Amino acid sequence: MKTILIVEDELPISQVLKVYVQKANFKTEQVFNGNEVIEKFERTKPDLVLLDVMLPGKDGWTILKEIRQKSTCPVIMLTALGDVNYKLSGLNGGADDYISKPFIADEVVARIHAVLRRAQTDTSPLKCFGQLQIDTKSHRVTINDREIELTPRDLSVLLFLAENPNQTFSRDQLIEHVWGWEYDGSDRAVDLAIKRLRKQLQEWPESEGEIKTLRGLGYQFCVYKK
Structure with a gap:
């Protein structure tokens, strides 16, 4: 069973994501503060990260950079910042996908499946x-x-x-x-x-x-x- 690390500081959104992701037969881990993400990431070794941009402590851009320094783990950015420049910044920074809020939980699950499929088709560096x-x-x-x-x-x-x-x-x-x-x-x-x-x-x-x-x-x- 693959593990999805949900990084989202708003509890209601995090809980909704948790329910839908678990319903899709994934294991979930949750983090609500940016300063705790890397420790949780290294301890749980997730197969994919759902990463909000606006977080208390470290923001999503900083966390994405730190993850990319040590891992190729797929990352999907979640943010209310829908401007195309923010999307491009995330993708150019190493994100695998980008979803703007408000989003439909079923779409997030579909994106998770799509990103994981892409990651599995080209595992050799x-x-x-x-x-x-x-x-x-x-x-x-x-x-x-x-x-x-x-x-x-x-x-x-x-x-x-x-x-x-x-x-x-x-x-x-x-x-x-x-x-x-x-x-x-x-x-x-x-x-x-x-x-x-x-x-x-x-x-x-x-x-x-x-x-x-x-x-x-x-x-x-x-x-x-x-």
Whole structure:
């Protein structure tokens, strides 16, 4: 039986979630104060966290960051803050889904099932594209077993593209997903990051894949051989 950690300071909402989640055959643990979440998380080792943003003590953003420093456990954010920028902040910060209040409890349960299914389909952190291997957990990138040194930003670009192979992303989309909405610099930074990545990945055989430029559309991490 999988365990769901419910982090919600409003008792009536927490209790409703508990009833519906248990009805769906999950075990539940509850926390009402942000300062107690990490201790409870480490002790109970949940399979998924329902995490409210506005909490006494540490807020949800801080807790999400601390969880991501030690675990890939799925996290669904719960908040009354429905603005799209808050949603993007949560997703870019490592949340797996985001539900705005007021919500329907049945929908929350459906989202839990969906996120857990996604987590189960790709449990290995190692992504192999021919001779190019990317460990999304340790952030180690190798070509033919030779480690490639990348800056944190360039690594973030590569990780995002590798998670979405054969999909095209514009400069604005890459800035949104990698740099974040608060970035106020030039989109030229994307071009420079791609240029540096291509140089670092030049030993990756073209027959296996490449980072391709689609004129007027953006960039694509093309994979020809896995």
